Amino acid sequence: MDDFQLLIGILPQVFMDGLVLGFMYALIALGYTMVYGVLEFINFAHSEIFIFGAFVGVEILLGLKGAGVLASVPWPLLLLLILAAGMAGSGLLAVSIERVAYRPLRNAPRLIPLISAIGVSFFLQDFIRFLESIWRNAFNLVYPDIDALNHRFDLTETIDVPVKSLVVTFGALGMLWGLHALVNRTKVGAAIRAVAEDQTAASLMGINVNRIISLTFLIGGAMGGAAGVLFGVQYGFINAYSGFIPGLKAFTAAVLGGIGNIPGAMAGGMVLGLLEAFAASYMSLLTGGAFGAEYKDIFAFSMLILILIFRPRGLLGEVVRERA
Amino acid sequence: MILRVALTVGALALSGLAVWIFPRSILAFLFFQGSLLFIYLADVPRRVKWALLALALLVMMPVIGYFNAYYLEVATQVAIFAALALGLNIVVGLAGLLDLGYVAFFAVGSYCWAIFGSPQANAIFGGGFPLPPVWFFAFLLVGLVVAAGTGVLLGLPVLRIRGDYLAVVTLGFGEVIRVMANNLDKPINFTNGPKGITPIGRPPAPFGLPYGEYFYLLVLLIAAVVVLVNRRLEDSHIGRAWEAIREDELAAQAMGVPLVRTKLMAFACGASFAGIMGVVFSAKQVFINPESFTFLESIGVLAMVILGGMGSIPGAVLGATVVTVLNLQVLKGLSLWLNELKNAGTTVFGYNLANLPTQLEPAKYERMIFGVILILMMIFRPQGMLPARRRQRELGHLPPKAAGGTEAA
Numbered sequence: 001m002d003d004f005q006l007l008i009g010i011l012p013q014v015f016m017d018g019l020v021l022g023f024m025y026a027l028i029a030l031g032y033t034m035v036y037g038v039l040e041f042i043n044f045a046h047s048e049i050f051i052f053g054a055f056v057g058v059e060i061l062l063g064l065k066g067a068g069v070l071a072s073v074p075w076p077l078l079l080l081l082i083l084a085a086g087m088a089g090s091g092l093l094a095v096s097i098e099r100v101a102y103r104p105l106r107n108a109p110r111l112i113p114l115i116s117a118i119g120v121s122f123f124l125q126d127f128i129r130f131l132e133s134i135w136r137n138a139f140n141l142v143y144p145d146i147d148a149l150n151h152r153f154d155l156t157e158t159i160d161v162p163v164k165s166l167v168v169t170f171g172a173l174g175m176l177w178g179l180h181a182l183v184n185r186t187k188v189g190a191a192i193r194a195v196a197e198d199q200t201a202a203s204l205m206g207i208n209v210n211r212i213i214s215l216t217f218l219i220g221g222a223m224g225g226a227a228g229v230l231f232g233v234q235y236g237f238i239n240a241y242s243g244f245i246p247g248l249k250a251f252t253a254a255v256l257g258g259i260g261n262i263p264g265a266m267a268g269g270m271v272l273g274l275l276e277a278f279a280a281s282y283m284s285l286l287t288g289g290a291f292g293a294e295y296k297d298i299f300a301f302s303m304l305i306l307i308l309i310f311r312p313r314g315l316l317g318e319v320v321r322e323r324a
Numbered sequence: 325m326i327l328r329v330a331l332t333v334g335a336l337a338l339s340g341l342a343v344w345i346f347p348r349s350i351l352a353f354l355f356f357q358g359s360l361l362f363i364y365l366a367d368v369p370r371r372v373k374w375a376l377l378a379l380a381l382l383v384m385m386p387v388i389g390y391f392n393a394y395y396l397e398v399a400t401q402v403a404i405f406a407a408l409a410l411g412l413n414i415v416v417g418l419a420g421l422l423d424l425g426y427v428a429f430f431a432v433g434s435y436c437w438a439i440f441g442s443p444q445a446n447a448i449f450g451g452g453f454p455l456p457p458v459w460f461f462a463f464l465l466v467g468l469v470v471a472a473g474t475g476v477l478l479g480l481p482v483l484r485i486r487g488d489y490l491a492v493v494t495l496g497f498g499e500v501i502r503v504m505a506n507n508l509d510k511p512i513n514f515t516n517g518p519k520g521i522t523p524i525g526r527p528p529a530p531f532g533l534p535y536g537e538y539f540y541l542l543v544l545l546i547a548a549v550v551v552l553v554n555r556r557l558e559d560s561h562i563g564r565a566w567e568a569i570r571e572d573e574l575a576a577q578a579m580g581v582p583l584v585r586t587k588l589m590a591f592a593c594g595a596s597f598a599g600i601m602g603v604v605f606s607a608k609q610v611f612i613n614p615e616s617f618t619f620l621e622s623i624g625v626l627a628m629v630i631l632g633g634m635g636s637i638p639g640a641v642l643g644a645t646v647v648t649v650l651n652l653q654v655l656k657g658l659s660l661w662l663n664e665l666k667n668a669g670t671t672v673f674g675y676n677l678a679n680l681p682t683q684l685e686p687a688k689y690e691r692m693i694f695g696v697i698l699i700l701m702m703i704f705r706p707q708g709m710l711p712a713r714r715r716q717r718e719l720g721h722l723p724p725k726a727a728g729g730t731e732a733a
Contacts, residue, residue: 101703110487111420122698125692126690130692133681133684138683244619248499295507297500298499305482308482312485
């Protein structure tokens with residue numbers, strides 16, 4: 001009976017954690033899904049593009065802290081600043097990766113650019129590590145505390161939410177909405193959808209396919225960078241390798257929602273985030289301690305395998321493209 | 325002809341001499357390895373070629389190892405990874421299935437012997453373990469069978485999945501195996517968790533052979549068998565079916581190649597080599613823990629296959645050599661050298677090296693090496709350094725007289 005009480009008691013908190021995690025995955029998953037929608041290619045390096053944003057953010061914060069002005073900047077401004085910088089950094093990184101490592105391989109057999117992307121991912125991990133070891137002689141970097149963001153306030157008697165979780169939630173919601181509007185309501189968005197549908201036909205209609213592909217990488221990368229900054233703010237602790245697993249899970253989320261499909265990526269992210277939070281908190285309780293939170297990664301991957309076997313087009317199917 | 329033979333003999337002798345004179349020099353040992361490649365590529369009669377290679381590997385290498393045990397360690401590692409690369413070569417190179425969790429099968433093989441060849445099994449069955457070290461040889465078979473079985477088990481559900489998804493699923497599987505190895509110390513202690521298993525039994529050396537040399541020769545023998553099996557597989561019915569699937573699944577199916585069964589065979593074959601080598605690896609290390617079986621290792625083996633040339637047997641061996649040597653010698657050598665310079669307080673262009681950040685450890689940058697290899701090879705030479713003969717012929721690059729020996733088929 002006590003166990004049951006406990007189960008119910010932590011439920012809202014677990015739900016909140018899952019929601020925050022889910023928005024994070026959704027933002028990262030957008031990068032995978034946009035690139036896949038346009039090029040039918042898994043951008044394996046996206047996990048590093050994502051964590052690069054977190055590094056840009058922490059460098060700015062540490063720089064300001066070093067200059068002694070961190071406390072005097074109002075926190076919303078600070079947040080906007082690091083978000084913008086992280087988005088710009090990651091977006092540009094994604095575009096340059098595409099230019100260097102993917103564009104020359106665009107007409108090669110499918111496995112070739114995928115292997116190149118794995119190479120980029122590995123290279124970037126150690127390259128970031130290299131830069132940080134030279135620049136700060138550090139492996140792990142800690143986000144400086146911004147007191148206003150750590151402030152917790154009570155939603156009800158049992159749930160309290162730190163401000164940063166709300167920032168993550170609303171930031172992610174805003175960006176997801178913005179992207180959705182961009183893709184569906186603007187001319188550029190129409191061009192992106194056209195290139196995803198058929199590159200040759202799109203180029204015959206006067207669309208500069210290379211530019212649109214670069215733009216896709218820019219947007220996807222920027223979303224990843226924003227996710228990176230939010231990741232850093234939320235969890236406070238990053239190193240060059242910490243993007244990999246979240247990236248992999250975000251990819252799972254993208255597949256879960258139906259890869260190539262933007263609302264799908266959001267839905268997949270939410271589902272995966274919630275499931276993971278529940279698995280992490282309840283698995284140990286439900287199995288009497290035999291299997292604990294350590295298995296939450298297994299949980300995510302097993303889900304990926306199950307989806308690919310039973311519903312390879314994902315929860316929401318393919319809305320963006322129809323292809324035989 | 326005489327001149328060329330003399331040249332190869334000379335290169336081998338000279339490099340052997342170099343290692344003899346400078347037993348601690350990394351460059352001398354690299355020269356020795358280079359001369360092996362030179363002999364392999366040289367246009368000399370096959371008998372001369374194989375005699376020289378056998379001399380180098382069977383006689384010179386153990387002698388070198390007698391003076392510098394570390395080189396023997398490097399050579400043993402190269403042989404293990406060469407066999408691993410050959411196994412992955414079947415899956416990626418021949419059948420065209422990108423497997424990013426290959427190290428999982430290696431882990432399965434390793435844990436097979438590690439659990440039963442150490443007191444660890446007592447935690448499961450009560451008592452009576454470890455098994456006597458001679459069982460090692462039986463476990464080579466057990467590792468093979470268990471790993472192949474795991475390959476089939478994984479393959480059955482996932483092989484229907486399309487190419488690039490398969491890559492991510494296998495990656496996930498690799499992680500699943502590692503996480504399980506990390507956490508299966510409860511409720512029943514199978515793997516002893518992150519603490520790992522030790523001491524693992526090693527096969528006893530006969531005739532009072534020095535242990536390093538004995539183990540090196542044993543691994544070399546196993547690797548040679550793996551090479552032989554691969555060569556037979558390549559031109560067999562199933563080997564051709566693999567390549568047909570790689571080139572065009574639909575066409576292969578139309579020609580009567582059973583897709584799922586053929587792919588399963590590729591998975592099982594690749595996994596079985598990894599299983600055998602896993603058993604060998606656990607005996608060599610005496611201690612294993614889940615950290616030896618990370619995604620990094622999978623990509624390392626993939627880099628070997630890509631570097632040498634997908635589908636090419638000599639390529640896989642060459643790739644394994646280059647990557648292992650880069651990791652074990654060049655990066656570590658750089659680290660040591662840098663540390664010496666630091667400790668000596670050397671200044672370069674007015675910058676005192678003692679001020680270099682301590683986090684800067686060249687030995688830790690293997691990911692960068694793998695990454696650069698993968699990117700550069702894909703962009704500039706996707707067929708690899710020693711491309712498969714069949715692929716060479718396809719691309720029309722094969723010179724009238726084959727560089728890699730006469731045609732087998």
